[in-house]
Amino acid sequence: MKNRNYSLWALSWPIFIELFLQFLLGAADTFMVSEISDDAVAVVGFSHQLFNALTVLFTVIASGAGILIAQKLGARKEEDARSISIIALKTTVLIGAAVSVLLIALPGPIASLLQMPEELLPLARTYISIVGGSMILAAIMSTLSAAIRNTGNTRGPMYTAIGMNVVHIFLNYGFIYGAFGLPEWGLAGVAASTVVSRLLASALLVYMFLFAFERRIWWGDIKLWSRSLFREILRIGWPLGVYSGNWVLSQLVIFTFIGSLGAAQLAARTYMNTLESFCFLIGFSIALATQIRVAHLFGAGNTREAYKDAYKGLWIGQLVVIANSFIIFLFGSQALGLFTTDPQILAICAGLLGLNLLLQPGKMLNMTIADSLNAVGDTRFTMYVSTLSMWGVSVAVSYFFSIHLGYGLTAIYICMIADEYLRGFVCWLRWRSFKWASRAGSPELPAQGGAAAEA
Structure with missing residues (x-):
């Protein structure tokens, strides 16, 4: 059995480092995008509320799976925890792919529907279509981070966040200012930087995920399915999804109120x-x-x-x-x-x-x-x-x-x-x-x- 440390300190400090780096990523985005314009900042803030709302579609599975993994490992049911993580990943990948296609195809109508101010629509179309197209990567990151973290390994997602931040800030600077031989793409460059950093983070999390449990996960495990375990995920996950959805959707509605101001x-x-x-x-x-x-x-x-x-x-x-x-x-x-x-x-x-x-x-x-x-x-x-x-x-x-x-x-x-x-x-x-x-x-x-x- 793997040695897993579930002390509050051992769990919380890597989570803090990971969240702090995610904060730095957001702050760096805001700071660098503010060099473009305050309108660009408004588009990024508004778009992220939309993305947060749509992530509920796969956090239903990811969150439920994460809690069940910790419970199963506490009950010493390692194989059930392993199976739950694989089932959750397969399901969220399919949902993330569908969301990506939707945002690539309809960025303008979606922004208009959500009361985005008219003068911000051109920027919104660009940003939503590029970053929204990588929602499948966001689904992978969400599910794998939850699975890995609930095995007691909170350091893995932390290391991933470090690498993701370094790449994102480096590319942001390059695309905004035309540095390092990169084209000066402005807000489109910030969006492209987000996609690249997500891609690299997803690859690193997949590698960690393969060794997250006592028995290594193999590519052949993609065929694994259990109706009873999936029902357990949904039993916990669908109310969690509604809970999370209430928050992000209410925030999105509130942002439409603010947008009208x-x-x-x-x-x-x-x-x-x-x-x-x-x-x-x-x-x-x-x-x-x-x-x-x-x-x-x-x-x-x-x-x-x-x-x-x-x-x-x-x-x-x-x-x-x-x-x-x-x-x-x-x-x-x-x-x-x-x-x-x-x-x-x-x-x-x-x-x-x-x-x-x-x-x-x-x-x-x-x-x-x-x-x-x-x-x-x-x-x-x-x-x-x-x-x-x-x-x-x-x-x-x-x-x-x-x-x-x-x-x-x-x-x-x-x-x-x-x-x-x-x-x-x-x-x-x-x-x-x-x-x-x-x-x-x-x-x-x-x-x-x-x-x-x-x-």
């Missing part, structure tokens, strides 16, 4: 996304590591330890995100000045930095507890909560205040904050009740419920 508001939201990502990186890595640990412990039958681990991850994460929020509040204006000198955009962002102090602790609460519920298979509950809260509060209420009453981007942020705390509190009540353990038929339940386990 003007290009300056859209660019401001994109710049704030970059700052918020930095603020939440360590907290997010702790939440993901906690999910892997909880799934592994639950699969091994250690229900009480899994319960306590969620709180351990939550309190550590809260300390980190609160500290980071204050850093962003103090120095955010100076950081934004690196990206744009537009006084209107800077003024909009300055008004949102204080609200970020409230937003981040709510996100940490919601992320850690909801992910812990997902880790033990209680995915339908988080799906129901996300559906009601995201669409009822984050979308409907924000539309009423931001568009109908005219309070703009500030109202949208306030509604986002309310949504995070509402979901986090409801999920905490569910976690504390231990109903998730009863539904799963756990053999190890605390004698006096959640309060006793917390003590």
Whole structure:
């Protein structure tokens, strides 16, 4: 049996490095694209919301498979974990290929349908068709990263992120400025750089995946299929897909609201996304590591330890995100000045930095507890909560205040904050009740419920 380390520290620090490098990739994109124009920045930010929405189609499989892999390995069912990863990869490749064809064929109509401002459509067609065409690679990366990470090997995806960032930044610089003998392609070059870096990252992850389990994966395993295991993936995965889909689709709808407010508001939201990502990186890595640990412990039958681990991850994460929020509040204006000198955009962002102090602790609460519920298979509950809260509060209420009453981007942020705390509190009540353990038929339940386990 492979020696797998599931300690919170061993899992979280490589995830943090990987996420930090992904943040640098996004920040480098934003910084370099801002050299082209603020319109180009708005197109990139808007397009990524579209891509995030479409990735839900294959994260349904990837996320469900990842949790099941950790559970099966916790229960010492290595062959089942191996089979689940192969089945998930085959399925997501087919879905990713279909999405790629759609975005290559219809970039303009899709951008228009999503209320992209008219003056941004020419840039959007170029960027969406090129980057969207590589969604099959995004599907491969998502599935393999989830599979490899849930075996306890969080370093592999980290190394991949390092290589991907180096290549992407190098090619970005070359295509934007015409350096290293590369053509000066502007935004089209940034898109091409994304495709090349994804291709190389996918190749590296495939290599790691072949050796991720005790018995090596061979090309002949592509024929492997199990209806019962696929049903298990879907049982956990489809509510997870709806849960993730609620978030990305609601964010996409919110971006259409912001787009209707003007290009300056859209660019401001994109710049704030970059700052918020930095603020939440360590907290997010702790939440993901906690999910892997909880799934592994639950699969091994250690229900009480899994319960306590969620709180351990939550309190550590809260300390980190609160500290980071204050850093962003103090120095955010100076950081934004690196990206744009537009006084209107800077003024909009300055008004949102204080609200970020409230937003981040709510996100940490919601992320850690909801992910812990997902880790033990209680995915339908988080799906129901996300559906009601995201669409009822984050979308409907924000539309009423931001568009109908005219309070703009500030109202949208306030509604986002309310949504995070509402979901986090409801999920905490569910976690504390231990109903998730009863539904799963756990053999190890605390004698006096959640309060006793917390003590």
